[in-house]
Amino acid sequence: GENVEQHPSTLSVQEGDSAVIKCTYSDSASNYFPWYKQELGKGPQLIIDIRSNVGEKKDQRIAVTLNKTAKHFSLHITETQPEDSAVYFCAAASNFGNEKLTFGTGTRLTIIP
């Protein structure tokens, strides 16, 4: 089955600086890569996703890049703000077999004012 590794597990960034979180996956059949943000006491919320036919996707301050050859994808947050503090999860899924998301282990991002 799919295995998703995520780094770093914790990340502290000065407000206004950029944050980068990286994930690798094992199943070459995976073709859908979403990112979720989980705030304290809440469920994960989809913030951006990318499919394997695209190398990069941007939504305001958030961007995701995908390297299918190397099987890794990254989340980039620019001009970080205190409200970006949360746990971020990457995930991967394929069209084949059971429809399920395999999540990474999470990154606790802290924005220092």
Added chain:
Amino acid sequence: DTAVSQTPKYLVTQMGNDKSIKCEQNLGHDTMYWYKQDSKKFLKIMFSYNNKELIINETVPNRFSPKSPDKAHLNLHINSLELGDSAVYFCASSLTGTREDGYTFGSGTRLTVV
């Protein structure tokens, strides 16, 4: 108007008891899921249902039994609770299981077994 709602939000119970968690979604989605999040925040799928039919059943002890009376509801019943069952359980839903609009998660049920 909550999209995916779970009840209860907190559940504290003794070992050996039987408990249920309820989940309802009003998004018109036809696939629903149960995920378990452990103390290290790791999210792992337990079950998924598509139109009331079980389609994913990970290696979960058979003390856990999901039930889907209709496509808007997916409940989780746990028998003979053990200390290791303590975790946050998240219900989620998606459209046709194709992830076209991502998964929508509920706010979680924190289960503590004492």
